[in-house]
Amino acid sequence: EIFNQAQAVFKQADLANKHIVITAGPTQEAIDPVRYLSNHSSGKMGFSLAAAAAERGAQVTLIAGPVNLPTPAGVQRLDIRSAEQLLKTSLDCISSCDIFIATAAVADYRPAEAAEQKIKKDGSGSELSLTLIENPDILATVAKHSDRPKTVIGFAAETQQAEQYAQQKLKRKNLDAVVANDVSRQDIGFGADNNEIIWVTQSGSEPFGPATKHDVSHFILDHINTLIH
Amino acid sequence: EIFNQAQAVFKQADLANKHIVITAGPTQEAIDPVRYLSNHSSGKMGFSLAAAAAERGAQVTLIAGPVNLPTPAGVQRLDIRSAEQLLKTSLDCISSCDIFIATAAVADYRPAEAAEQKIKKDGSGSELSLTLIENPDILATVAKHSDRPKTVIGFAAETQQAEQYAQQKLKRKNLDAVVANDVSRQDIGFGADNNEIIWVTQSGSEPFGPATKHDVSHFILDHINTLIH
DSSP, X not given: XXXXXXHHHHHHTXXXXXXEEEEESBOOEESSSSEEEEEOOOSHHHHXXXXXHHXXXXXXXXXXXXXXXXXXXXXXXXXXXXXXXXXXXXXXXXXXXXXXXXXXXXXXXXXXXXXXXOOOXXXXXXXXXXXXXXXXXXXXXXXXXXXXXXXXXXXXXXXXXXXXXXXXXXXXXXOSEEEEEETTOTTTSTTOSEEEEEEEETTEEEEEEEEEHHHHHHHHHHHHHHHHO | OHHHHHHHHHHHTTTTTOEEEEXXXXXXXXXXXXXXXXXXXXXXXXXXXXXXXXXXXXXXEEEEOSOOOOOOTTEEEEEOOSHHHHHHHHHHHGGGOXXXXXXXXXXXXXXXXXXXXXXXXXXXXXXXXXXXXXXXXXXXXXXXXXXXOSEEEEEEEESSOHHHHHHHHHHHTTOSEEEEEETTOTTTSTTOSEEEEEEEETTEEEEEEEEEHHHHHHHHHHHHHHHHO
């Protein structure tokens, strides 16, 4: 009992002196002053990880897209809207960052131009073509940067073949691990309180869950601890 | 004093026996299972109107897009996501509806096709063209329907020339009144708790505010009461 308690206390501080930067939530890409492109990320996984990392003694910076979630205790929160803002804020943080965890669902594309005034519907019933350009790849930029944090972890939210895409992402973006999950499942996907993931590194894969996002967070932080020690 | 109290009680019941249908919030138009087009409507104006109408004795149906707001007391809430779902739900309600108030910020356009699987970025850096088609005009469809509610009110959220656009909208869509507001102003626009509006009918315009959305709601319901009596 005493041993278990001691272990629990020890575990609570096992990320002390680490600065962990976590990105969370969706990005919004402006079409005009009222319209935008976005995605269904609730931000819950990233917020849960931030809370868990703070519980374990880390200094946590949470870079959050537009979500409706309270800031976890002891966490520094920086709010962003677009992928470009997320990149800038991430790069501002990396020189002091030990572990970078990218849970944000960054919009891959943004409108080539954001209109300054609201675009009026012409009522003709004709089609409209919206030209999209690729957003910067924030995770790859961080992982290939000269100031690369020691540990860089990505997430892969997929609707099919999640593990296979995660393996490709790991190599292509120079990551230490990728957390894969299947967002097509309503019980564990976007907005859900539970998650079922696969921890993917070069040395193999390990499934976890279904479990609460809190338990998934501690599973991920346990594995990050193994990576860095 | 007794007269004022009596007036207050009278006012609280001045919409008794009226069925008011209010649409609120944005719509989300799917690009694929994770991405969508939407807009910055918070739904606060529609939810405030629903609460105020229920306070005044009306039977209120609130058709709500994806927003993060509690359902006002005594209000029947029907949740929708896309413009097509909003149209269907609105038409399901109109035969019993006396007053239809369209505050929802309906997406004018939706992707011509929603992909069944998440669209993968090809990493080539090339542009992507998203073909959009016009959504049905829910307000005009209701206002020109053979089962048209006796009173149909629209909202015009504009970033410039709000009153002029409201006048055009009034005639073009066969409305009884249009509530115009300028969403480019941060203090009164999307997400704000205050609003400043112009009540626009064929017989003229009347500005109101800045005021809380609660006071704006009662101003609008006062004017609807004048219209219907």
